[in-house]
Amino acid sequence: MYHVLLGVALEDEPRAIAQAKAIADLPAAPEAVTAHLCHVFQDNPEGASVHQLGTVRRAREVLEAAGVNCAHHEASGDPGEELLAAGDAVDADLVCVSGRKRSPAGKAVFGSTTQAVILNADRPVLTVPVADED
Numbered sequence: 001m002y003h004v005l006l007g008v009a010l011e012d013e014p015r016a017i018a019q020a021k022a023i024a025d026l027p028a029a030p031e032a033v034t035a036h037l038c039h040v041f042q043d044n045p046e047g048a049s050v051h052q053l054g055t056v057r058r059a060r061e062v063l064e065a066a067g068v069n070c071a072h073h074e075a076s077g078d079p080g081e082e083l084l085a086a087g088d089a090v091d092a093d094l095v096c097v098s099g100r101k102r103s104p105a106g107k108a109v110f111g112s113t114t115q116a117v118i119l120n121a122d123r124p125v126l127t128v129p130v131a132d133e134d
Contacts, residue, residue, distance in 0.1 A: 001033075002026075002028050003036060003093050004023050004095075005036045005086055005087045005095045006019050006035055006097075007040070007079070007113070008038060008053070012098075012100065013054065013055050015098040015128075016055040016056070016059040016098075017058060018130045019059060019097075019098050021062060022096065022128045030066050030068045031069070034070070035059075035069065035070050036071045036073050036090045037072050038072075038073040038074065038075070038083060038086045039055075040075045040077065040079040040083060041076045042079065044076065050072045050073065051072060071090075083113070084120055087123055092123060093123070094123065094124050094125070095121055095126070097113070097114045097125065097127055098114070098129070099112060099115070099127065
């Protein structure tokens with residue numbers, strides 16, 4: 001079994017769909033892949049669950065339509081650190097993230113979850129761009 005951890009953002013459906021399509025297109029047979037859909041809550045006063053997030057539901061729809069098994073994982077705290085911890089918890093063979101476009105200055109000032117995962121992961125990381133809409 002091949003385990004992939006997808007870090008899914010809260011309000012960016014195109015990124016979640018792009019990630020799901022990238023995982024569905026992996027060369028392994030779909031039934032050999034389990035996608036662990038993970039969202040890291042930073043502020044969750046309503047007590048929402050990862051199952052309730054539209055981006056997670058949409059990614060799961062794409063993956064399940066392709067025959068990929070799905071599981072859910074949620075955490076609270078720093079997204080970069082928690083995604084790395086989730087990767088360890090599920091013993092992921094691959095971590096899949098998708099960054100949003102930021103200027104170099106924006107990355108330096110605000111940081112980047114994708115950058116933190118890439119620089120600190122001890123397992124392969126797949127970064128998935130979102131296609132430009134023209």
